[in-house]
Amino acid sequence: MTRAIKRSLRETLRSRRGRLSAAEQEQAAVALKRGLVCTPELLAATRIAFYVAQDGEIDPAHLMTWCLKAKKRCYLPVLAPSHHDGHLWFGRVNVGDQLRPNRFGIPEPTCSIEHRLIPWTLDVVLLPLVGFDDSGHRLGMGGGFYDRSLAFERCFRRPRLIGIAHRCQRADSLPTDAWDIPLDAIATDEEILWFTRD
DSSP states (O other): OHHHHHHHHHHHHHHHHHTOOHHHHHHHHHHHHHHHTTOHHHHHOSEEEOOOOOTTOOOOHHHHHHHHHTTOEEEEEEEOOGGGOSOEEEEEEOTTOOEEEOTTSOEEEOOOGGGEEOGGGOSEEEEEOSEEOTTOOEEOOSSOHHHHHTGGGGTSOOOEEEEEOOGGGBOSOOOOOTTOOOOSEEEOSSOEEEOOOO
16 A cells, blocks of 8 residues: 555656756756755765756755865765665765766766775765655655665664755655655755654
8 A cells, every 4th residue: 555655656746846947957956055055964074975866856966066176075876786685885976077877877986896885984865855744754766775775774873864855846744664764854945854863
C-alpha cells in the first residue's frame, strides 16, 4: 500500500516541478544559494556533498560554485561498484573537472579512488528529493541509494542531511518506511525548515 501511495505522489510532484519554466528554475537556483550560504551549518562545513540536477530538480550548481570559491571541498555522488549493493560514494570535484555519465546517465566525477569519500566523513550532504513534508520526511526517486548509503546515521557520527527542493514539491504528509532516513532540514527556493531529531 505504501509503495503505491509513494508511486502516485512521485508522479504528481515530478509533474509539478516539471511545469517550471527555465527562467523559474534559474530564479529558484539563485534563491537556494542565497538562502543557504548564510547558514552556520554551511559556513562551518569543510566537506559538502552536492548532486547534479536531473528531471527538474532544483539546481545547486550556483551554491557549489560559491563553496568552491570559498575553498570548501565539494563532492558529487558516485555509484559504488555493483557488489556494494547500490551504495553511494562521493567523489571530489573542482572547477573545470570533467564528469562522465554513470549507468543511469547521471554525470559523476572521474576522480581516483583516493579522492572518494564514504558518506559519514562528510560535514553536509545536500540530497535531491521528489517531495517533502513539514515533518522533514523525504520522498526520493525510489531507488533507495541515499537511504542505504546513509543508514549508518543511526549510530555513527554523521553529516547534516539537508533535502533540496522547489517549494512546489511540498506535500501535506508523506508515508514513511522503517528504512527512510529523516532529514535535519529542507531547503527550498523560499525557506529553510529545520527539524529536531532524537
